[in-house]
Amino acid sequence: MYIEKIDSPKDVKRLSVGQLNGLAGEIRQALLAKLSAHGGHIGPNLGMVEAAIALHYVFDSPKDKMVYDVSHQSYVHKMLTGRNAAFLDPARYDEVSGYTNPLESEHDFFTVGHTSTSVSLACGLAKARDLKGDAENIIAVIGDGSLSGGEAYEGLSNAGEMGTNLIVVVNDNEMSIAENHGGLYQNLKALRDSDGKAECNFFRALGLDYLYVRDGNDVAALIEVFNRVKNTPRPTVVHIHTLKGRGYALAEADRERFHWGMPFDLATGAPKSEAGAAEDYGDLTGRFLLERMAKDPTLVAITSGTPAVMGFTPERRKQAGRQFVDVGIAEEHAVALASGIAANGGRPVYGVYSTFIQRCYDQLSQDLCINGNPAVIPVFMGTIAGMNDVTHLGFFDIPLISNIPNMVYLAPTCKEEYFAMLGWAIRQREYPVAVRVPGATVVESGRNFDTDYSELNRYRLTRRGDTVAVVALGSFYALGEAVTDKLRADAGIDATLINPRYITGVDEQMLDALKADHRIVVTLEDGVLDGGFGEKIARYYGDSDMRVLNYGVRKEFADRYAIGELLEKNRLTDAQIVEDIRFLLH
Amino acid sequence: MYIEKIDSPKDVKRLSVGQLNGLAGEIRQALLAKLSAHGGHIGPNLGMVEAAIALHYVFDSPKDKMVYDVSHQSYVHKMLTGRNAAFLDPARYDEVSGYTNPLESEHDFFTVGHTSTSVSLACGLAKARDLKGDAENIIAVIGDGSLSGGEAYEGLSNAGEMGTNLIVVVNDNEMSIAENHGGLYQNLKALRDSDGKAECNFFRALGLDYLYVRDGNDVAALIEVFNRVKNTPRPTVVHIHTLKGRGYALAEADRERFHWGMPFDLATGAPKSEAGAAEDYGDLTGRFLLERMAKDPTLVAITSGTPAVMGFTPERRKQAGRQFVDVGIAEEHAVALASGIAANGGRPVYGVYSTFIQRCYDQLSQDLCINGNPAVIPVFMGTIAGMNDVTHLGFFDIPLISNIPNMVYLAPTCKEEYFAMLGWAIRQREYPVAVRVPGATVVESGRNFDTDYSELNRYRLTRRGDTVAVVALGSFYALGEAVTDKLRADAGIDATLINPRYITGVDEQMLDALKADHRIVVTLEDGVLDGGFGEKIARYYGDSDMRVLNYGVRKEFADRYAIGELLEKNRLTDAQIVEDIRFLLH
CATH class of the missing domain: 3.40.50.920 (Rossmann fold)
Incomplete structure (x- = not known):
C-alpha cells in the first residue's frame, strides 16, 4: 500500500512511475469505497486521479500554488496533501469538506464551490507573486464543464495578456454535469481530433500557449508535459483529455448519473436510500412543463448545466426537443436568453438553484427587469434545509432577487400553490416572475389556491x-x-x-x-x-x-x-x- | 439634405450609394452639433455611422431585429428610425435617451446600458423566432470594448451551437473606453492584419461563421457583406474594422477623451463648463493611491475598463506601471483577481461604479467574502445624485453589497473621512472592505476622523x-x-x-x-x-x-x-x- 504512507506531496515525489500507477489504483479504490458509502462527486474525481498525482509529482506545493476550479474534483489533491485519513478511515470521512478549503490545509488557497473562477483567482496569485518578486508556479485546474462560464473567459483573456507564469490545466472529459454545451466544445473536439494541432485554437486565440495530452489518465505522459511547462515564463494551457468516471465501469457508462451521488451500491450502482422514490419538486416541475409544452410550442425550458434541477432527465430532454435548452454553466446567458425569448413572444422558464442565481444579478436587473419581460424563473433550494456547504447555501436569494424593481417574486407554501403560481407566471405577459420553490422536500396541502396573481402584493x-x-x-x-x-x-x-x-x-x-x-x-x-x-x-x-x-x-x-x-x-x-x-x- | 427626409428605414433604402455617403456626412455634422452642445457618446457613434446606415439599407427593421450592445453607439440607428428630430432640433435633443429604448420606437427591442449583453439577448429573439416558425434576421451589434465581458462569451459560445440565423456585427475600433485589454484583442489584431484570414480565429473557435470587412466605414463594402449574410441559416460574425471618432480630427486623435463627454467647443475640443476644474473623488483617489504605491510595491489599483473612475489618466497609468491593471470590461475577473492578489499578500484596490458592481455579486460573495480576503473596493457614484439613466443608476449597491456576510461596507461622509477609511482599508489584513465614495461631488468638512476602523459597527x-x-x-x-x-x-x-x-x-x-x-x-x-x-x-x-x-x-x-x-x-x-x-x- 502506497496511499497510507502519503503524508504530503513529498511522499509522492519519492515514488517511481510504476509505483505512481499503483498509487492511482489504490486511490480509485479508496474513492469508490468512500463515495459509495458517503456520497459525493464520483466521476469528476475518478477522472482526475492521474493528473492530481502528476501535478504533485512535478510541482512543489504549497510553494507552487494549485487552484482547483469548482473544486469538486479536488478529492485526490486532498488525499495527497495530508488528508488521506478522511478517505481511508470511514470514521473520519467527514473531516474534510467536498471542496478546497484553506482551513484544512496550506495546500488549498481558496474555498471554492461555484464554477469558472480558478483562472481569475490564479491570475491574482500570479500578480501578487510578480509584485513581490517571487518566482513560484501558479496552476489553475479547470474543466468538467466549468469553461463555459463567463468568468473563465474573462480570466483566460486576461491571463493571455499577463505574459507571466500561469499554467492552466484544462481537464477535458467531454462532459459538464450533463453533456457539454456551447460552441467552444466543438473546438475542444477539433483539438482532440487533431492531437492538439488544429490551427483554430480557442486558447491560442486568447493569447495563451498551448500543449495537448492525448491520454490525461497516463501518469508518465502527464509528468513529461508538466515538467516541460514548469517554470514557464508564459501563460500556458495544458489541455488533457481524461475519462470521467475512469476505472468504475458503471460511471464510465453513465457519466451524468455518476457526476454526483448519494451513497450507492458498488456492484449495481443503485442508490442505497429509498429517497429517490419520493416525489421531488424537480421531477414534478419537469412533468408539469412537458405537459404544457405539448400544448404550447413557444414554451421553452432553460437550464444552465443542471437539467436535473427541473427534472429534465435525458429522456425528457429528448421529448422536449427544441423546447428544452441547456446553455451549459452560463447563468448570465440563461437569464438574457430568457429575456430575449420573452421579448419575442416566447414563454421561457429558467429553472435554477438559489445558490447559482447569485451569478446573474445584473442580468436579472438589466437584461430582464428593466425591460419588464415576462420570463419565469423557478428558484430551487432557496431554503436552509437544502445544500449546507458554505459555497452552496440557499440563504441569499430573497435579498438578491426581491429588491430588484419590476420583479415579482412569489413564495408558494406547498406543492399545490407552487403549481398554481407557476401556471399563472407562464400564462401572464406582464411581469418577470420568479417563484421560490417551497423547500427541499415536497409538502402537499391538498388545498386549492388562486390561479391568478396579477393583482400584486395581496397577502x-x-x-x-x-x-x-x-x-x-x-x-x-x-x-x-x-x-x-x-x-x-x-x-x-x-x-x-x-x-x-x-x-x-x-x-x-x-x-x-x-x-x-x-x-x-x-x-x-x-x-x-x-x-x-x-x-x-x-x-x-x-x-x-x-x-x-x-x-x-x-x-x-x-x-x-x-x-x-x-x-x-x-x-x-x-x-x-x-x-x-x-x-x-x- | 437627406437626413431631414429620413422618417424610417424605408427612406434609407431609396438612396443610392453616393447619396448614402452624403447622408453619412450629414449625420456626422448633426452628431457633432448635438454632442458638442449637449454631451453624450461621441467617438463610438462617429465610428458607427456607415455601419448603421448599411444595416438599415440591407435589413428590414423592425421585422429584422437589431440589438445594440451597451447601446451607447445607437444614435445613428435612432436617427434612421424616426427619431432624427431629436438630433437635428436643439429644442428636441432630450426627446431620446442615450440608449436603445422600446418605449421610443418599434425598432428598439431592449433598454440596454451595460455591456456584453447583445448576443445573449439576440439569441433569445432568435430562439423565439424559431419556436414560432418565423424567419426574420436577428442582428447583434457588439464591440467598442464590450467583447471582454463574460456574458458576451457565454452568448457567442451558445450562438455557435444554435445552428440558426444570427448575425453578430463586431465593431472593432481597436478601443474600449480606454485602450483594449485582454488576450482576445491580440486575436482581433491578427485577424485585421491578415485581412480576416488568420487560421486561429476566436469566433470560429466558438463555432460561428466569420467574415471580415477591412474598412468598416465604407458603406458600399458594408452593404455588400451584409447582403451576403442576410438570411444566412448559420450564426455568423461580421467583423468590421472602424475608426472611433471618425470624421472629427480631435476625437480620432484622442479616442479615450472623446469616448463620452460633456458639452465641448467644436473647434478646440475644450469642455464648455468649468466643472472639470473642481476637485473630484476620482482624481483625488488616483493621487492618493499613486502616493501609496511609491511606498508599497504590493499595492495595485485595478479597473474594469473605466480607469477614469479612480483618476488614472494615461500619465498616471504610466507612472503606476505594473501597479495598475486594467482588465477591460470584465468586472467578475476584477473581483476574483483582487481576491487572489490579497490571498497572496498583495494589496489590491478595485475602483468601480456602483452600477457596474452589480455585475459581480457572486464574485463578491464566493471569490472574495467567503474567503475573507482583504481586498479593497471603492464604490463610486453610489448616489441618487449620479448618473440618472435607468441603466446606470447608483441606487442598488447597498442592498447588493451590505447583505453579504464577512463584507465590511463603510460609508464616509466627506473627503477627509473617505481617505481615513480608505487608508485603513488598505492597511488592514482582516476583512474585504468596500468604501462608498460619498456622493457625486466632493464635500470637505475640514474635520479629523478615526484612522482605525477595525472595531466593527461602532457608530x-x-x-x-x-x-x-x-x-x-x-x-x-x-x-x-x-x-x-x-x-x-x-x-x-x-x-x-x-x-x-x-x-x-x-x-x-x-x-x-x-x-x-x-x-x-x-x-x-x-x-x-x-x-x-x-x-x-x-x-x-x-x-x-x-x-x-x-x-x-x-x-x-x-x-x-x-x-x-x-x-x-x-x-x-x-x-x-x-x-x-x-x-x-x-
Whole structure:
C-alpha cells in the first residue's frame, strides 16, 4: 500500500512511475469505497486521479500554488496533501469538506464551490507573486464543464495578456454535469481530433500557449508535459483529455448519473436510500412543463448545466426537443436568453438553484427587469434545509432577487400553490416572475389556491385571530402553523396566520387592518434576515406602535451545519418563537 | 439634405450609394452639433455611422431585429428610425435617451446600458423566432470594448451551437473606453492584419461563421457583406474594422477623451463648463493611491475598463506601471483577481461604479467574502445624485453589497473621512472592505476622523440631543445636519445626530442607549430603501416602542429624473422629513 504512507506531496515525489500507477489504483479504490458509502462527486474525481498525482509529482506545493476550479474534483489533491485519513478511515470521512478549503490545509488557497473562477483567482496569485518578486508556479485546474462560464473567459483573456507564469490545466472529459454545451466544445473536439494541432485554437486565440495530452489518465505522459511547462515564463494551457468516471465501469457508462451521488451500491450502482422514490419538486416541475409544452410550442425550458434541477432527465430532454435548452454553466446567458425569448413572444422558464442565481444579478436587473419581460424563473433550494456547504447555501436569494424593481417574486407554501403560481407566471405577459420553490422536500396541502396573481402584493389571511399575527413566508408557512397552534395551546392566544405569497411587496391594506386588534406581527422566512422580507414589514410598521419580530437566519456563511442546530441558534423553533412572543406580550 | 427626409428605414433604402455617403456626412455634422452642445457618446457613434446606415439599407427593421450592445453607439440607428428630430432640433435633443429604448420606437427591442449583453439577448429573439416558425434576421451589434465581458462569451459560445440565423456585427475600433485589454484583442489584431484570414480565429473557435470587412466605414463594402449574410441559416460574425471618432480630427486623435463627454467647443475640443476644474473623488483617489504605491510595491489599483473612475489618466497609468491593471470590461475577473492578489499578500484596490458592481455579486460573495480576503473596493457614484439613466443608476449597491456576510461596507461622509477609511482599508489584513465614495461631488468638512476602523459597527454620535435621533448615512450626512438644524429652528427639538459609518452592521449598544430618552429614530440613506441600511435599524427596534422612520428612494427604475423631483417624491427634503417627525411626535 502506497496511499497510507502519503503524508504530503513529498511522499509522492519519492515514488517511481510504476509505483505512481499503483498509487492511482489504490486511490480509485479508496474513492469508490468512500463515495459509495458517503456520497459525493464520483466521476469528476475518478477522472482526475492521474493528473492530481502528476501535478504533485512535478510541482512543489504549497510553494507552487494549485487552484482547483469548482473544486469538486479536488478529492485526490486532498488525499495527497495530508488528508488521506478522511478517505481511508470511514470514521473520519467527514473531516474534510467536498471542496478546497484553506482551513484544512496550506495546500488549498481558496474555498471554492461555484464554477469558472480558478483562472481569475490564479491570475491574482500570479500578480501578487510578480509584485513581490517571487518566482513560484501558479496552476489553475479547470474543466468538467466549468469553461463555459463567463468568468473563465474573462480570466483566460486576461491571463493571455499577463505574459507571466500561469499554467492552466484544462481537464477535458467531454462532459459538464450533463453533456457539454456551447460552441467552444466543438473546438475542444477539433483539438482532440487533431492531437492538439488544429490551427483554430480557442486558447491560442486568447493569447495563451498551448500543449495537448492525448491520454490525461497516463501518469508518465502527464509528468513529461508538466515538467516541460514548469517554470514557464508564459501563460500556458495544458489541455488533457481524461475519462470521467475512469476505472468504475458503471460511471464510465453513465457519466451524468455518476457526476454526483448519494451513497450507492458498488456492484449495481443503485442508490442505497429509498429517497429517490419520493416525489421531488424537480421531477414534478419537469412533468408539469412537458405537459404544457405539448400544448404550447413557444414554451421553452432553460437550464444552465443542471437539467436535473427541473427534472429534465435525458429522456425528457429528448421529448422536449427544441423546447428544452441547456446553455451549459452560463447563468448570465440563461437569464438574457430568457429575456430575449420573452421579448419575442416566447414563454421561457429558467429553472435554477438559489445558490447559482447569485451569478446573474445584473442580468436579472438589466437584461430582464428593466425591460419588464415576462420570463419565469423557478428558484430551487432557496431554503436552509437544502445544500449546507458554505459555497452552496440557499440563504441569499430573497435579498438578491426581491429588491430588484419590476420583479415579482412569489413564495408558494406547498406543492399545490407552487403549481398554481407557476401556471399563472407562464400564462401572464406582464411581469418577470420568479417563484421560490417551497423547500427541499415536497409538502402537499391538498388545498386549492388562486390561479391568478396579477393583482400584486395581496397577502392571504388564512386564520383570523387577534393580538398576534404571524406572517409566514413560503416554506416557513408550516412553521407559522406550528407557532399559531402552540400559541393557542400554551397561551390561549388565538393568533392570526398570514400567507404573504408575494416576497416583493407589502400588503399595506392588510397590515394597516391588523393595527386595530393586534400588538405583535411576527415574520418568518427561510433565509437570511438582512435585506430580506421581514425587514420590509418592520420598516412598514416603523411609525406605528406595532411590535415586529423578524425570524430568519443571521447574516453569516454557515458551513456544513446541522439543520437543527442552525434553527436553534437563530431561535427558529416554534417553542423559541412562542417564548419570545409571550415575553414581549408581558 | 437627406437626413431631414429620413422618417424610417424605408427612406434609407431609396438612396443610392453616393447619396448614402452624403447622408453619412450629414449625420456626422448633426452628431457633432448635438454632442458638442449637449454631451453624450461621441467617438463610438462617429465610428458607427456607415455601419448603421448599411444595416438599415440591407435589413428590414423592425421585422429584422437589431440589438445594440451597451447601446451607447445607437444614435445613428435612432436617427434612421424616426427619431432624427431629436438630433437635428436643439429644442428636441432630450426627446431620446442615450440608449436603445422600446418605449421610443418599434425598432428598439431592449433598454440596454451595460455591456456584453447583445448576443445573449439576440439569441433569445432568435430562439423565439424559431419556436414560432418565423424567419426574420436577428442582428447583434457588439464591440467598442464590450467583447471582454463574460456574458458576451457565454452568448457567442451558445450562438455557435444554435445552428440558426444570427448575425453578430463586431465593431472593432481597436478601443474600449480606454485602450483594449485582454488576450482576445491580440486575436482581433491578427485577424485585421491578415485581412480576416488568420487560421486561429476566436469566433470560429466558438463555432460561428466569420467574415471580415477591412474598412468598416465604407458603406458600399458594408452593404455588400451584409447582403451576403442576410438570411444566412448559420450564426455568423461580421467583423468590421472602424475608426472611433471618425470624421472629427480631435476625437480620432484622442479616442479615450472623446469616448463620452460633456458639452465641448467644436473647434478646440475644450469642455464648455468649468466643472472639470473642481476637485473630484476620482482624481483625488488616483493621487492618493499613486502616493501609496511609491511606498508599497504590493499595492495595485485595478479597473474594469473605466480607469477614469479612480483618476488614472494615461500619465498616471504610466507612472503606476505594473501597479495598475486594467482588465477591460470584465468586472467578475476584477473581483476574483483582487481576491487572489490579497490571498497572496498583495494589496489590491478595485475602483468601480456602483452600477457596474452589480455585475459581480457572486464574485463578491464566493471569490472574495467567503474567503475573507482583504481586498479593497471603492464604490463610486453610489448616489441618487449620479448618473440618472435607468441603466446606470447608483441606487442598488447597498442592498447588493451590505447583505453579504464577512463584507465590511463603510460609508464616509466627506473627503477627509473617505481617505481615513480608505487608508485603513488598505492597511488592514482582516476583512474585504468596500468604501462608498460619498456622493457625486466632493464635500470637505475640514474635520479629523478615526484612522482605525477595525472595531466593527461602532457608530459615531456627533451631536447629542434627545427625543429624536437622526442616523445619517454617508453622503446623506449633510441632509442629517440640515434636518437636525431645522428641528431645532422650527420645533425647538434638540435632536441627536449619528454618523453610522458602517453599512454592514448595527451598533446595538448605541441603539439601545437611545431608548432612554429618544422616541423616534430617523434613518437617511442615499439609495433604495428595500434591502438597505434603514431596514436593519427598523428590524432592530421592532420589539421596542421606538418609532423608526426610514428615508431613501422607493424601489423603482427611475429614468432621467430631475434630482429635485426625485427627492420631493420620496419625501427626502429636510422640510418634508421635519414635517413627518413633527407629525409623529404629536
